[in-house]
Amino acid sequence: MPVYTSEALILRTYKLAEADRIVVFLTKDRGKKRGVAKGARRAKSRFTATLEPLTRAGIAYYERELRDLVRINYVEPQRSALTAVARGTQDASALGHAEYFAELIDEWAPEGHADERLYRLGSSVIDALADAVPTDALARYFEFWLLRLQGVYPQLSACPECGGAFDGGAVMPAREQHYVCRRCAGGGGCADRSAERVGGTTLSLAAMHFLRTSATCSPDALIDAPLDAAAARELETAHRRLLHVHLEKELKSARVLRQIR
């Protein structure tokens, strides 16, 4: 049985038999894996507090021929939202966010296919969470980059309809997945067009500015790039619409976060 060691992000776990857990994790070098953590549900398990969603850990696992499930030998946690909450650098909402980020990565990462950029994104948001970056800004940053890495984030450089700048903010028209400038969103004087676009999502200049900053900075830097509450809500709505179209569902953890708020 070949044994592999890697840095990995824990994405989720579920119960197996009486005392075990199945762990879904994203390795840095070999993509997403599913493995059995023997005895992980026992009170004195060596896996206790190592399998929280979005924990970054050193992991060793055996791969068995013709089996989908690997066998996990050890998990050595390095950084997690849980330790940040325990130290008081983040409040408990960081745990809900860690779960949300992990669920999104799980949805997007294909099995057994290395994706170093996705790994780096996940790893960097763990550091940002642990370094007390506000969770609201971090969530919008993460969604932006996740969609961007998949090549589905709308164009930000110029309005795709008129080529003009987004100098007055932007609008994602109803049932569409791109941003247009306020002039085009208004129908350019064409009443039919304007009526067609009622119900779109508006992004203020502050929201657009946050996206442009996010495009060029690491999540740690968000600590100096505050996002006001109104702009955060605009981006949350736009991103929820984009995620909904591309995932064809709403994630459980996203619903829970909204209910908590």
Ligand SMILES: [Zn+2]
């Ligand atoms: Zn335009």
